[in-house]
Amino acid sequence: MNASRTARDHARVEMIRSIKEAARQQLAEKGAADLSVRSVARELGLVSSALYRYFPSRDDLLTALIIDAYDAMGDAAEEAAATGGTPRMKWSAACHAVRRWAKANPNEYALIYGSPIPGYVAPPDTVAAAIRVPLLLIAQLNAAFDAGTLKPDIQGPLLPPGLLEQLTAAALQVAPDLSLPLLNRGLVVWTQLFGMLSFELFGQLVGSVDPADEFFAHTIGQMADFLGLVDPS
Numbered sequence: 001m002n003a004s005r006t007a008r009d010h011a012r013v014e015m016i017r018s019i020k021e022a023a024r025q026q027l028a029e030k031g032a033a034d035l036s037v038r039s040v041a042r043e044l045g046l047v048s049s050a051l052y053r054y055f056p057s058r059d060d061l062l063t064a065l066i067i068d069a070y071d072a073m074g075d076a077a078e079e080a081a082a083t084g085g086t087p088r089m090k091w092s093a094a095c096h097a098v099r100r101w102a103k104a105n106p107n108e109y110a111l112i113y114g115s116p117i118p119g120y121v122a123p124p125d126t127v128a129a130a131i132r133v134p135l136l137l138i139a140q141l142n143a144a145f146d147a148g149t150l151k152p153d154i155q156g157p158l159l160p161p162g163l164l165e166q167l168t169a170a171a172l173q174v175a176p177d178l179s180l181p182l183l184n185r186g187l188v189v190w191t192q193l194f195g196m197l198s199f200e201l202f203g204q205l206v207g208s209v210d211p212a213d214e215f216f217a218h219t220i221g222q223m224a225d226f227l228g229l230v231d232p233s
Contacts, residue, residue: 020064032111036058067125070132071132073109076101077133077136078132078136079097087143088224091229092221092224098133099197102201110201137186137193138186141182141186141227144228152181185227188226196216
């Protein structure tokens with residue numbers, strides 16, 4: 001690769017980084033619904049046509065920011081889970097890492113878990129990044145199952161036929177060895193995790209369990225018990 005090509009590639013990477021940083025600042029100030037390529041261009045002192053070479057539309061820019069947010073959260077969770085320990089420890093560490101990331105990046109969290117953006121439909125490109133955390137959490141269930149330490153106390157009503165069909169399709173992709181009731185519990189816990197985070201970040205816990213450190217830690221333990229991830233002690 002010649003020097004001029006390398007310089008152009010470096011300049012392109014730097015421009016994309018600058019565009020994204022300016023767009024994230026707009027997210028913080030105005031919210032995702034008011035993000036526009038033109039206003040980002042003005043912030044950078046450029047004409048809008050210059051930015052359209054990198055992001056042809058607002059939706060393309062939003063998609064890039066959404067993928068970055070999911071990947072950053074996934075990186076945090078995977079790094080925490082990689083510190084070692086039992087599947088329960090890794091599962092808990094990943095959940096706490098997701099919370100730390102969300103609290104440190106509330107605008108990016110709101111972009112991916114807040115209100116839908118009018119007129120925007122997320123393309124399939126976002127899926128791989130979006131499922132990193134749930135797949136990581138499911139992986140700990142699979143690891144505990146393989147180790148013989150997964151001991152869920154499955155009780156409650158039978159799963160309805162429609163849900164059984166949905167879970168069967170999901171199990172084939174992510175957890176063929178887990179029972180469908182247990183996989184359903186995994187989905188319950190996944191929604192519980194992000195429901196707690198949204199309540200905390202969007203101010204719904206003010207006046208009750210705010211700050212939520214102890215509530216979150218206690219609930220994560222209950223959720224691990226609910227899944228049958230045995231406490232090593």
